Amino acid sequence: MYKKILVGLVLLGILTTTIAACGIYDVSNVPTGPTVHMGGANFLQTSITISKGQSINLIDDVAVPHTVKNGTWNGGTMELKAEAGAPSVNVNFSGNDSSSVGPFNTSGTFKLLCTIHQGMNLTVTVS
Numbered sequence: 001m002y003k004k005i006l007v008g009l010v011l012l013g014i015l016t017t018t019i020a021a022c023g024i025y026d027v028s029n030v031p032t033g034p035t036v037h038m039g040g041a042n043f044l045q046t047s048i049t050i051s052k053g054q055s056i057n058l059i060d061d062v063a064v065p066h067t068v069k070n071g072t073w074n075g076g077t078m079e080l081k082a083e084a085g086a087p088s089v090n091v092n093f094s095g096n097d098s099s100s101v102g103p104f105n106t107s108g109t110f111k112l113l114c115t116i117h118q119g120m121n122l123t124v125t126v127s
C-alpha cells in the first residue's frame with residue numbers, strides 16, 4: 001500500500017520535472033530579436049535601435065521585390081557606402097519573404113537603403 005503511494009509520488013516528480021524542462025526548452029526556441037517590415041516602397045519604420053551583436057530580421061510584407069544594401073538615399077541620389085564596422089549587406093527580396101541582416105557587432109549608426117525604391121532608407125543605431 002505505502003509502496004504504491006511512494007511509486008506514485010516518484011512518478012509525479014518525474015512528470016513535473018519533465019514538464020518543467022519542456023517549458024524552458026520551448027521558451028528558448030521562440031524566435032526573438034529586432035524586426036523591420038517593408039511595404040511596397042518603404043521600410044515601415046525609418047530607424048531602429050538594437051544591441052551590439054544583434055541581427056535584424058527584415059520582412060517583406062508585400063509582393064514587391066527589394067534589394068537592401070549598405071548606403072543611403074540623399075534625395076534622388078543613391079550613395080552606396082558601408083560605414084566602418086558595418087556588416088556587409090546585400091540582400092535580395094522577391095516579395096513576401098524575409099531575411100536576416102547582420103550581425104551588427106560595432107556600436108554606431110549604420111545606414112541601409114533599397115536600391116530599387118528612391119528614398120527607401122533605414123537607419124540602424126547599435127548601442
Ligand SMILES: [Cu+2]
Pocket residue numbers: 040041042065066067114115116117120
Ligand atoms: Cu525597395
